[in-house]
Amino acid sequence: MSSGSRVRGPNSALTEFLRSQGINASALGRARPPRQSEESAGQSTGTESEVIQTPTSVEENNEDENSMSTTTIEIPVVKRRNLRNQKKKKKTDEEAEDNEDTFSMNSRAGFSYKAREHTGKLDFCAHCNCRFTITPYSKYSNSEKGWLCYPCSRGAEDRSVPELRTRKRKALTRKKVAAATMDEEISVPKLQDLCIRVIAEYINDIEAFGDIGQVNMDKISQIISKNRSLNDTTVKLFLSGGQTELKLYDCSKITADSLFQIAQYCPNLQTLHLTYCGQMQDQVLHFYADHLTELTDVSFQGAFLVSSSEWINFFKKRGSKLISLELTDTARIHVSVINAIVDCCPNLISLNLSRIFYLDDECVRLLAGCRNLVSLKIESPGGIINDGSILDVLNQIGSGLHTLSLSGCTKLTDEVLKQGIGPCCGRLKHLNLSGLELLTDDEASIVFGEWKIQSGLETLSLRRCLSLGDKTVRAVLVNSGHTLRTLDLNGMSFVTDEALQYIVNFPLPMLKALDVSWIRGMNDKLVCDFESKKPTLEKLLVWGDNHVLMPSNRLLLIGREVQ
């Protein structure tokens, strides 16, 4: 970030025009009086790129003023934006927005169309001398030191067409690579995995299979579920007498009869995970409650046919041994069921309730009775959950929690951070606050900044916490930078590239995955910086960051617009 750089982002046509007339639009900002225009008019000489010299605002400190006043035009403008300039403009924009909330449409984002520089400006083509308007798609020619108009820029591209066949092959591989990137399968698969895939492919002949080791069973189960070929016939492969663990990932084709068989064939199950068991009925769960006496770890996802009374019955019979419980996607779990969970399952360590339609304050308050919880997930509840109930729970059991997810509880406010998570949760390692749109930057940054009772988070998701911004990011890094493994900043549009630059330079020794999607300030240069300065980083998500165009060599870069 050299201070002498004249790199600027695109700008609106009007701003550019005014600028060439010596009037600085950002100084004119929505809420501030035009202070600098005369002064800058004196300085301008008419060419476009030196206008940068005009001070953007009075508040800027002296060193900025100094560095800027020395600028002259020699280096042609590069497409990437000048970070420093941009962030200043952002600042002014934000301030303006504070003053004037009525300026509607674009007020949510930190960026604005006012903050760009080149786009929309008239220029003369370096190649053919025609006058044209610069667009975001215009190309800059390094050889001719100037912008090119559209026809010329197409001609200027390297037109050497490779041989047809190789081009084709490239195109097809490109698609495969794109798909593999998203599945995160970049390396060559293991021979074992390949064999398992073959087995999965011929799953319909399962009778002919002999014994397969338990370890690989789960992998086969996953692949078969993915192929949607898990049905009444194939499920038998996974049922054997002595096994203690069964995980089926897509049970939508398994009828009630086969679900009965699970308990009949494997009475010793301790772990039972069933996903999408849309055909599970009351009788099935009743049967499980009577026969699967060893259960400790249970997950029923999407068992939406089972009624309240049957759930209660199940917890009364099996609750005392349960350690881990996950229930999702059902509209038939009411307060009474939650009550039964709290009363009958004293040993619960992990509880996950996602997309339960009638989960509201009343239900949540009850959860305070689960004294031994280490992991608590309340995600996308159907009812409205307010601060009060969550605070009650955290006050009771918050100190024991290692994992807390409040993803999608959209009505929660700063209070939860200030009075709940901050003071109560000293052992927290994994925190998920996705979709808490009401959190504010100031309060959140204070809480994270002063959160001394814990030793650092390993996982943090602030996904789509729309109003959080730079301050919070800094506070989070200062607080748990040394331990963070995964950081999700998806959709925080107020975060500027300044904060991104801060992340780049901050030592994050453990960081493996970072999601900076929809932070529009992200660009190719920052990707390069991440690549070089964060040796541990493996995965970087950049959805909607429209200035990230180049592929990355080392990182798993997901979400580029041009795959």
Next chain:
Amino acid sequence: MGTSCNKINSNSNKGKENMHFVLDDNGDSKGNASNQQVERDDKLDMETTRWNGKEFEEPLSTNKKLIIQSNNTSSQHSTPPLSISDTSTHTGSSTDNVEANPNTGFSSARKRSLRSSNLKKKFVPLSSPEESNESEFIDDDESDEVASIIDIKEDETFDSKVEIPEAAPSSSTESDEESIPLSYQSKRRRVSARASSSASSSSRTQAKSIPSHERTHYRLIRQHPELEHVWEKLEEEAPREVKQIEQPKELVLNLLPFQREGVYWLKRQEDSSFGGGILADEMGMGKTIQTIALLLSEPRGKPTLVVAPVVAIMQWKEEIDTHTNKALSTYLYYGQARDISGEELSSYDVVLTSYNVIESVYRKERSGFRRKNGVVKEKSLLHQMEFYRIILDEAHGIKSRTCNTARAVCGLRTTRKICLSGTPLQNRIGELFSLLRFLRADPFAYYYCLQCECKSLHWRFSDRSNCDECGHKPMSHTCYFNAEMLKPIQKFGYEGPGKLAFKKVHSLLKHIMLRRTKLERADDLGLPPRVVEVRKDLFNEEEEDVYQSLYMDSKRKFNTYLAEGVVLNNYANIFQLITRMRQMADHPDLVLASKRKTVDIENQENIVCKICDEVAQDAIESRCHHTFCRLCVTEYINAAGDGENVNCPSCFIPLSIDLSAPALEDFSEEKFKNASILNRIDMNSWRSSTKIEALVEELYLLRKKDRTLKSIVFSQFTSMLDLIHWRLRKAGFNCVKLDGGMTPKARAATIEAFSNDINITIFLVSLKAGGVALNLTEASQVFMMDPWWNGAVQWQAMDRIHRIGQKRPIKVITLCIENSIESKIIELQEKKAQMIHATIDQDEKALNQLSVEDMQFLFSN
């Protein structure tokens, strides 16, 4: 006296104004008054009543006598009661004025009446002996109107005992007209008085308020006495007992309890006086299977005609075949080869056809097709036959009664008529009429003459001015549905007479429509819960810039229309403005490259290969009009091996392509217009949009190692689907596309490919083509790319996956750009949803349609 002079002036002004209103009111009775006029009318009525109310307390017998006198002396004179009451309220304290004003008021009124006598407007002040100053005006435009008023009065005296109590509740609300409670009271008293006292009282003028809508009611009854007790009779009809039919033997699928009830209801309905009904179960509750059970029920008649949208025909055939074990023979009356004789057709149990076919054969019969050798007309086979039963699938397709399709369908002959629709009401109450018209619901769908006994199902005015049957003017004809239900609702909304009309709509629907919602029958259905979300994103800077310029432009245009008061005249233009903004929110190219190329033809190859998704090299075209690189398609065919059928990778019908054909040149202008948007823009330097990227991210999040989640993506714009398709395929997603231009065969093949091939996880569907009659329970996620204020269309689309057979939890995500018009559209949509609940779900809430205010809302900040 100076003050009183002023008053006289103001009086006469009032009077003039009043005349205008009377005119307006007349216009309204003709059925073409605009809302504005109606409003003014109402306002005036309110004023009147306020004056009346004050006046009420004051002993102003002199005034009253005067009025009565004037009325008696010459019925051609119109006395403005307004002016009198006006003055009297102001001057009631001073007796001098009281004496003076009636005279002046009267004289001014006389002047006016002279001026307007040729218009034959009149105020007939009517006052009963007990009530002092009840006054209303009655107007009519017919020359024999004095007589008709007297007629009404006489009718009143004879049958008002039944009449008035029934009419009374209609006027018993506050907001509509404050006078009405008064008149209501007066009527009550009058009735009791009349019951006891002699006939002499009835010969006197009655204090009676007859607003225009009620007037029509009385006049209808005068000519058509049978209409009088329609509603009572409807109410009296025995409440439906709920029974279940036995499971038909031939039916493979087991019917759920409520479905058996439905079949029982359908059967009963066919035998009832209506000869049919509307089965309006929510989508995904098995309307088709209930209908098939009805087809199987005894006694069985031949043939049954099923009219369905093109998309659904194949599915109907398939479902009939699979669920009945081929117990019913079906014939597909569709496509080019339809040469079949009437007798042959009658031998089939079920004849399947589409709305388009019906419309086109009807048009050919009526107006003929223009061919080289003049106009060709041909008798329509379908319209000549007498069907045992006609079933309209997705019957809301004929929601506009004037469209040719609706006419063509109504022209079919049968005695049993069934309509199936998940959303019988989409925008306005009027849409019901079309269905009633098809059902020939007596008397609701009939036109009645107000002057004679003429009653007709058709609006027949061959010479455009006189009824073919009775010779009266169009004005004196009214539709029973309009008069009783539509007009009051339009005029009063959910207030006063509107409320009564709503009640009527409900009680009518109760008898001809069966609607069950998923919520009610959740236990029977075993449907998974559904999560509905709106994902909001923001434009990036470049997009926002383009959008802003378009928005400002559109807003300026709209404000111009608004300032000139020509919003409704420019409805189409405004609609286009809105559409453009919505397209811009999807992707700027939809607007920029909508008509023309954004690349120049010489330098650019624009043909995109459907296999490698690159600009095609040495492009050739298959018979199904998809383009490929010669190399790609050759490899593709070779890879399939010998003996296998090779299907087109794009539309999944058997591939037919000439590998040695000459390479395609650039598109001609003609062809270019119809070509996909991909051929109009430079795909080599194409950039994505916020919305598309948001979709790709959501789809990425659904990719899991251990399960496959399939999604459906709906958009209104096929170009948008083209862009998404290209982007997704580039990103390594396997997806297929369904749009309106596909043949039923290709459609069926595509749907099958999506349902069976686990690698194809995304189905791009155009809202218009795939919003109805698709069963896609393999998918469990829906993405709506562009919000639309007719929420019904979206629910239709979402319910493609939320139906019987769905075992996975459902999620519906609407993608919305927050700083664009779309966030407002979503708000509007919520308003509209309330209307629908208010009517069909019998939930009492306000009703809305896209009005000028709505549009203003869209263009406001």
